[in-house]
Amino acid sequence: MSTKNQTASFGAKLGRLARDNSVPIMFILICAVCIPLAGFSGGYLLNEIITRMGRNTFLILSLLIPIMAGMGLNFGMTLGAMAGEIALILTADWQIWGIPGVVLSMILSIPLSVGLGLLCGKILNMAKGREMVTSYIVSYFINGVYQLVVLYMMGSIIPIAHSSIKLPRGYGIRNTVSLLNMRQCIDNLWAIRVGGVKIPVLTFLIIALLCLVILWFRKTKLGQDMRAVGQDMNVARDAGVDVERTRIISIVISTVLAGFGMILYLQNMGNISTYSSHSQIGMFCIAALLVGGASVDKASIGNVFLGVSLFHLMFIVAPAAGAKITGDSMIGEYFRVFVSYGVITVALVMYETKKRRAKASLGRQLELEQKGADK
Amino acid sequence: MSENVWTSKSLSDRLRGAVASFGLPRLIIAGFLLLLFIMAPFVGVNFFTQITNTLNRFSWNAVMVLAMVPMVHSGCGLNFGLPLGIVSGLLGATMSIEFGFTGAMSFVMAIVLATPFAVVLGLGYGWLLNRIKGGEMMIATYVGFSAVAFMCILWLLLPFKSPNMVWGLAGKGLRTTISLEGYYDKVLANFLQVRIGDLVIPGGTILFFALLAFAMWAFLHTKTGTAMTAVGSNPTFARASGINIDKIRILSVVMSTWLAAVGILVYQQGFGFVQLYMAPFYMALPAVSAILIGGATVNKASITNVVIGTFLFQGIVTMTPTVMNSMIHMDMSEVIRIIVSNGMILYALTRKSEAIR
Numbered sequence: 001m002s003t004k005n006q007t008a009s010f011g012a013k014l015g016r017l018a019r020d021n022s023v024p025i026m027f028i029l030i031c032a033v034c035i036p037l038a039g040f041s042g043g044y045l046l047n048e049i050i051t052r053m054g055r056n057t058f059l060i061l062s063l064l065i066p067i068m069a070g071m072g073l074n075f076g077m078t079l080g081a082m083a084g085e086i087a088l089i090l091t092a093d094w095q096i097w098g099i100p101g102v103v104l105s106m107i108l109s110i111p112l113s114v115g116l117g118l119l120c121g122k123i124l125n126m127a128k129g130r131e132m133v134t135s136y137i138v139s140y141f142i143n144g145v146y147q148l149v150v151l152y153m154m155g156s157i158i159p160i161a162h163s164s165i166k167l168p169r170g171y172g173i174r175n176t177v178s179l180l181n182m183r184q185c186i187d188n189l190w191a192i193r194v195g196g197v198k199i200p201v202l203t204f205l206i207i208a209l210l211c212l213v214i215l216w217f218r219k220t221k222l223g224q225d226m227r228a229v230g231q232d233m234n235v236a237r238d239a240g241v242d243v244e245r246t247r248i249i250s251i252v253i254s255t256v257l258a259g260f261g262m263i264l265y266l267q268n269m270g271n272i273s274t275y276s277s278h279s280q281i282g283m284f285c286i287a288a289l290l291v292g293g294a295s296v297d298k299a300s301i302g303n304v305f306l307g308v309s310l311f312h313l314m315f316i317v318a319p320a321a322g323a324k325i326t327g328d329s330m331i332g333e334y335f336r337v338f339v340s341y342g343v344i345t346v347a348l349v350m351y352e353t354k355k356r357r358a359k360a361s362l363g364r365q366l367e368l369e370q371k372g373a374d375k
Numbered sequence: 376m377s378e379n380v381w382t383s384k385s386l387s388d389r390l391r392g393a394v395a396s397f398g399l400p401r402l403i404i405a406g407f408l409l410l411l412f413i414m415a416p417f418v419g420v421n422f423f424t425q426i427t428n429t430l431n432r433f434s435w436n437a438v439m440v441l442a443m444v445p446m447v448h449s450g451c452g453l454n455f456g457l458p459l460g461i462v463s464g465l466l467g468a469t470m471s472i473e474f475g476f477t478g479a480m481s482f483v484m485a486i487v488l489a490t491p492f493a494v495v496l497g498l499g500y501g502w503l504l505n506r507i508k509g510g511e512m513m514i515a516t517y518v519g520f521s522a523v524a525f526m527c528i529l530w531l532l533l534p535f536k537s538p539n540m541v542w543g544l545a546g547k548g549l550r551t552t553i554s555l556e557g558y559y560d561k562v563l564a565n566f567l568q569v570r571i572g573d574l575v576i577p578g579g580t581i582l583f584f585a586l587l588a589f590a591m592w593a594f595l596h597t598k599t600g601t602a603m604t605a606v607g608s609n610p611t612f613a614r615a616s617g618i619n620i621d622k623i624r625i626l627s628v629v630m631s632t633w634l635a636a637v638g639i640l641v642y643q644q645g646f647g648f649v650q651l652y653m654a655p656f657y658m659a660l661p662a663v664s665a666i667l668i669g670g671a672t673v674n675k676a677s678i679t680n681v682v683i684g685t686f687l688f689q690g691i692v693t694m695t696p697t698v699m700n701s702m703i704h705m706d707m708s709e710v711i712r713i714i715v716s717n718g719m720i721l722y723a724l725t726r727k728s729e730a731i732r
Contacts, residue, residue, distance in 0.1 A: 126725035133455075133513040134724045137717055140660070144713030152707060328548070331531055338524035345517040352507035352514065 022350075023343060024293045027310045030339070031317065038320035045316065047197045052312040053305075054187060054203040055268040059261030060285045060304045061210050062254050067299045068218070069250035070230030072132040073286050076120040076251065078139035080258025081278035082146045083112035087259070088266055089150070089177055089274070093160050097181035099189070102267055109259035116142060117255030121248030128233070132296075132348075139282060150274060173274045183270035203264065210257070211301050226250055230297070287311060287340040296351040314339065400722050404668055404687055404715065411694040418701040423573035425694055432689040434564070434580035435645035436665065439638030439658070440685045441588055442631045443666045447676040448595065449627035450607035451504055453666075453720075456515035457659035459500055459522045460635025463492035468640060468649050469549065472558055473537050482559035485640050493633040496522075501628030505621045519659055527652050553649040559640075560647045580645060587634070588678050603627055607674055638662075664688060664716035667723045691715060 018025065035045070059077070066074040087108035091101045120138050127134040154160050155171035165177045187200035217223045225246050228236040237243050262281065266272055289299060291314075292307020315336055322332020415422050439457065446454045467489025476484045500518060504511050530549045535541055540553050554560075566579030594600045605613040606623045613620055639658075643649050666676055669684020696708035 123721065123725055129509075130512065130724060133516065134721065136513070136516065137720045137724065141714065141717035141721055144710055144717060147710045147713065148707070151710065152705070326532070328531060331528055334524060334527040334531070338521060338528065341517055341520040341524050345514065345521050348510065348514045348517060349503065349507055352510040355510075356506070356508070 021293050023291055023347060024306060024310060027291050027314060027343075031310065031313050034314065034317040034321035037324045038317040039324070040317065040320065043196050045313065048316050049309050049312055050197060050199060051268070052315075053308050054200045054207070055265050056285065056288065056308050056312070057207045057304060058210060058264050059258060059281065060289050060308060061207070061214065061301070062257035062261050063285060063289055064214055064299055064301070064304070065217070065226070065250050065257075066254045067294070067297065068223070068230055069226040069247055070233070070297065071124060071247060071250065072135075072296045073289075074135055074251065074254050075132060075282050075286070076117075076124075076135035076138050077254060077258040077285065078278050078282040079116040079120055079142050080109075080113045080255040080260075081262040081281050082142060083109045083116055083255070084259040084262030084266070085272055085274070085278060086112060086146075086150070088179065088263060088272060089154070089165065089173060092177055092179060092182075092272075093162055093165060095162070098185045101182050102186060102263060105263050106260050109263065110256060113256040113259040114252055117252035118248060120255065121251035124251060125244050125247055143279065146278075147275065175274055177272040177274055179266060179270050179272065182267050184268055186264065187268055203268075206264070214301065222246070222249065283340060283344070284311075287343050290343050290347040295347060295354075311340075398670070398722070400719055401668060401670060404691065404719070408687055408690045408694065411691070411698050414702070415694065415698055418698060420697050420701055421573060425697065427573065427575045428693045429686070429690045430581075431564070431575075431577055431645060432693050433685050434577045434584060435642045436638075436662070436689055437581075437584040437681065437685045438587060438641045439635060439662045440665045440669075440681050441584070441591060441678075442634035442638055443662060443671070444591055444595075444676050444678070444681060445603065445627040445630040445634075447666075447671060447674060448600075448607045449603045449624045450610065450674060451624060451627060452512045452515070452673055453663045453723075454515060454628075454631050454635075455512055455659050455663065456500060456519040456522075457631075457635045457662055458519035458655040459496055460493055460632035461639040461655040461658055462522050462526045463496055463632065464489045464636035464639035465526070465649065465651060465655070466492050467636060468643060469535060469540060469553070469651075472540060472553070472649075473535050475537075477557055479559065479562045482562050482640065482644060485559065486637055489636040489640065490633060493636040494629055497629035497632035498625060500632060501625035504628060505624055516659070520656065523653065523656050530651050549651055551650070551652050551654075553651070555643060555647050555649060559644045561644060563641065563644050577645070580641060583641065587637070588681065592678050599623070599626070660716055660720070661688065661692075664719040667719045668715075671723075672726065673723055688716070 059081075062077055062080065063074055066072070084105065087105040090108060091105045096104055120135065120142075123138055124131045124134055149158075151172045153171075154173050155166050160166050160171075160173070165174055166172065167174055184200075186206070187203050190201040192199050192201055218227070225236070225241045226249075228239065228241055229243050229246050233243050236246075262278070265281070266277065288307040288311035289303060290307065291311040292303035292305070294300070294303035294307065318336040318339070319329055319332030322335050323329040325331075412422075412425075415425055439461075442457060442460060443454055446452065464485075467485040467487070470488045471481045471485035474484070474488075503518065504515070507514055533549075535547075535549055539557075540549050542548050542550055563579040563583050564577035567582060569576040569578050595604065602613065602618045603623050603626070605616070606618060606620050610620055613623075639655070665684040665688035666680055667684065668687050669680035669682070671677070671680040671684065692708070692712055695711050696706055699708060700706055
């Protein structure tokens with residue numbers, strides 16, 4: 001009897017494990033099918049993944065803190081990305097290159113990110129319970145403001161000296177700004193090669209440092225407050241936590257980190273697509289985090305690393321595999337876009353159904369207790 | 376004396392109340408459009424051509440904005456999943472052309488062929504939204520995006536043959552834009568067209584919208600329509616009076632999806648082209664912000680909101696580039712459009728009264 005019970009519970013546990021991790025498992029399956037079809041060598045794949053890991057991990061880590069504070073996936077990280085881009089455009093114009101340029105951009109991005117983060121946090125406090133859709137619209141709104149600044153004010157109000165980044169009409173920034181003199185300056189410093197695979201040690205050290213900071217932050221007073229707010233806003237308020245302030249701080253931190261992340265990302269790419277670099281970054285980072293098994297209310301550093309490797313593995317192999325199967329490379333291209341959006345959809349649906357189920361079971365439990373009390 | 380003070384205070388209070396109920400952003404947008412209309416003759420822009428353009432664009436977009444109404448009424452929020460309906464409309468359009476219909480018949484057939492897709496997709500979408508009550512808007516957005524991305528694959532793979540639609544060289548895979556010349560290009564606009572000097576009114580398209588809007592108004596006054604409003608405004612009360620909430624919500628989603636499908640077909644007949652692939656991606660946002668500019672909120676919308684909102688939004692979209700261009704030789708219309716439309720959505724999302732549902 002007891003063994004039967006045990007096997008049943010083991011089966012249930014396995015089932016729950018599979019259900020909780022259904023998205024990563026699905027992705028491992030997709031990759032397992034696509035890798036042999038794509039026919040890339042192992043070394044090439046490893047090299048690509050390590051490059052993309054260095055490029056994207058910092059950005060994805062910036063999403064963790066708002067999740068901790070119960071504000072869901074911060075689509076407003078795009079705001080930080082835009083602040084980082086503006087800082088990079090300015091440093092590029094001042095001709096400060098190499099590592100000093102990167103550091104200066106990071107410093108410049110801080111006030112911009114803090115300002116935007118404060119704005120975003122204030123707006124999200126006015127829209128409690130629908131933070132995600134609001135932060136998503138905020139990112140579009142600020143994108144309009146960003147275009148206003150970059151396309152019309154830079155060169156006319158904000159001085160831009162060099163015509164290489166200015167549009168021929170005299171104001172506004174060109175579609176691409178070259179960062180050639182800054183390209184991979186952090187990645188190449190202390191880079192080591194292991195059997196043809198380049199490992200950007202310094203970038204990974206920076207990422208590791210951020211991971212440690214996040215782990216430490218969770219234990220601080222502020223971090224504990226954030227978790228309390230994430231658990232239950234009313235309880236936290238009764239316990240004396242300034243809920244609004246804590247929520248704003250979590251968004252500000254996320255925005256500043258996203259700004260740094262974007263600068264690291266762009267120094268790896270070597271150029272800025274002025275009007276499109278940031279528009280997709282939020283979507284890809286969120287999709288990657290969810291692929292790693294995170295959900296809207298729970299995400300760990302492990303999710304980030306698993307997600308970034310699986311998601312980008314899919315990104316590399318899907319077009320090639322699609323081209324092999326159908327003879328049309330565009331199909332793989334569209335497939336990966338579809339998968340990115342699909343993953344976010346599935347994760348959001350799972351989160352909402354889980355929330356409802358929890359609410360329903362709580363109701364049932366209360367009912368049972370009431371019945372017991374009646375007896 | 377004291378009475379005088381009292382009345383003046385109440386007047387200013389009343390004025391403030393009127394502004395508050397109308398909404399400050401709405402007032403700014405209406406004022407901005409009025410300013411554009413007043414300035415138009417001074418900067419050498421033909422006033423009547425501008426009105427014609429605005430009316431044209433109004434007639435193209437109004438049905439898609441109307442598609443917002445049922446879901447707002449049933450409490451599903453703003454339909455950010457509009458692309459799902461648009462995709463069914465596109466399927467209808469391409470199939471109608473593929474089957475060889477031409478002229479006005481191709482428009483009718485496009486609607487007929489789009490209907491089953493819209494109904495089936497709407498049913499599935501409605502079922503999904505019933506499982507995630509409270510988080511509709513975010514998920515709707517991503518359902519729309521996923522549908523568009525999925526259809527991108529299908530546009531390449533579906534066995535379309537019509538030489539007017541597929542890539543010339545490969546002989547397969549649909550083009551990104553398909554001309555509607557010889558099909559239903561301007562069928563509604565040229566029907567019952569009214570010309571007064573420079574002013575041209577696309578009578579047929581406006582009549583078509585008016586019919587749909589009237590049908591919607593009439594529906595909302597039937598028993599089912601009243602039930603829909605009840606579900607949206609007070610679900611507990613609705614359940615207590617024996618209304619099947621889930622069924623009503625699904626009905627509203629199906630209606631919205633079908634209207635979106637018809638809406639894109641109306642848009643295409645005015646525009647003259649079918650746009651495939653990533654084109655439907657951002658089509659939900661203009662429609663959402665238009666109905667909000669018209670005075671709708673996240674859980675309240677009327678036909679009047681649709682008419683006023685579409686006119687104001689499309690007025691700004693058409694007037695800004697021409698007026699601004701001839702005034703300061705700078706085309707900032709795109710940026711203004713982004714800021715206005717998203718700012719309006721933000722305003723609606725952050726209103727206190729609606730934050731708690």
